[in-house]
Amino acid sequence: MxxxxxxxxPWPHITRAIRTRGTRYAAIAHLGQDAPTLLPLRGGDVLVVNASRAAVRAHLTSPVALAYYRDAGVRVLSSPDLHANVIATDRWAVIGSANASHSSTIAVEGVVITDDPDLVASVRRFIDGIEEVTEVDQAFLDNAIALSGGQQQRIALARALVYEPAILLLxxxxxxxxxxxxxxxRMELMRLHRALGYTALHITHDQEEALEMGDRVVLMRAGSIEQMGPPEQVYARPVSPYAAHFLGVRNQTSVEVGNGVLHSKTGVIHGSAELxxxxxxxxxLELFVRGRDTDVFRLDAGRKAYSQGESIVMEGTLAQIVLGEGGRRQYIVDLGGAQWFAQHAHDQDLRPGDAVAVAVPVKSVLLYQDEALVFPQ
Structure with missing residues (x-):
């Protein structure tokens, strides 16, 4: 060569060059969280890095990467004055400006890779001669670096991934x-999953987290599977009232069939003939709808809405207006003692105490008989 x-x-070339047998020696000033992918060291290798408090606080050196290498059996040393970036294997030397980080992969960097034995020996001597180094052990990670909750979670994940498990339990x-x-x-976990391709079993009580992160969602109830499927399917068709509650369907009322329509505590549910x-x-039956599918009108305007036959309409009283997620107004409507949430209002001058109607497209209604979803079919 x-x-x-x-x-x-240069990083693709560096990564290929250091995939050799024998001990590798690296002095890399700063490590990003992506360092283990760029710089795939193994047990017995030596890594010198600037892991000073200043470097860590400035996010130049990642404690996640430090923990990953240490748990992989790499001897990790910290030198607060290190600014060089060099690597020596038993055959190659890498000399240049590239830190092992994502920012380095998108920056304009340059390195020389050589098999000149004199240069390889010189790089090895340089690394061996770095002074004022401190062993990065568990005490260093625990005490020299003040770890936030997020950093602690990143380190725990790095330690789990270093063993390349067939399945990762989170x-x-x-x-x-x-x-x-x-x-x-969440974004970081999904990025790592795409990059490394591992299988993960992610346990959470947060429905937004489950739907955003999962390729498949399994909803458990008292130790049994309640529902399983792709996130979009589970969200659109929760199979039971329990599943609907977990998936954040907040608006609910008990209804009864009579004279070809549904009735609730407030009286006839207009537009419910199809249901x-x-x-x-x-x-x-139990009727569920999502707040995002619920409109609130002044009562007279609401009566006009159900004449079109595409929405169910119920009458109630506006109880409260609150600021919801994303700074959007949420309208809380009292429907015979049931509190319904509506994200859309056709009159911005509504006030608590106003007589109102809520309207929901029939196609957005979830209807259950006991534990079974009966609409949509």
Missing amino acids: GTTFHGPS DEPLSNLDALLRVSL ARGRNKNEK
């Missing part, structure tokens, strides 16, 4: 983190 220069994106890994950090780590079709008189 001789001596070659690689840039402006038991509520994000439950103790604040909302913004949970969203950030009552084929059902027995006095049959009792």
Whole structure:
């Protein structure tokens, strides 16, 4: 091979060059969370890195990567003055400017890769001669670096992935983190899953987390499977009232079939003939709808809505207006003691105490008899 220069994106060449037998020696100033993919070291290798408190706080060196290498059996040393980026194997030397991080993969970088034995020996001597190094052991990770909850979770994940498990169990890994950090780590977990291709069993009580992250969702109830399927299918057709509650369907009312329509505590549910079709008189059912599918009108406008026959309409009283997710108004309507949430209002001047009607497209209704979904079929 001789001596070659690689840039402006040298990491694929570096990664290939260091996949050799024998001990590898690396002095890499800074490590990102992607370092183990870019720099695949193994047990017995030596890595010197700038893991000073300043480097970690500035997010130049990732404690996740440090823990990954340490648990893989790499001897990891920290030098606070290190700025070089060099690697020596038993045959090759890499000399250049590339840190082992995602930012380095998109920056303009350049390295020289050589099999010149004098240069290989010089790089090895340079790494061996780095002074003021500290062993990165468990005490270093626990005490020298103040780890946030998110960093602790990242380290735990790195330690699990280093063994390349056939299946990875993640038991509520994000439950103790604040909302913004949970969203950030969800994205990170999905990115790692795409990059590494492992199978994960992710346990959560957060329906949004389950639907966003899962390729398949399994909803458990008292130790048994209640529902299983792709997220879109599970969300659209929860098979039971229990599944509907878990999936965030908040609006619910008990109804009864009578004279070809449904009745609730507030009286006739206008526009419900399609829902009552084929059902027995006095049959009792549970009706669920999502707040996102629910509109609220002033009462007179609402009466006009059900004349069109494409929505069910119920009359009630506006109880409260609150600021919901994303800064959107949520309208809480009292329907004979049942509190319904509506995300859409056709009159922005509505006030608590106003007589209103709520309208929901028939196609958006979920209707259950006991534990079974009977509409849609």
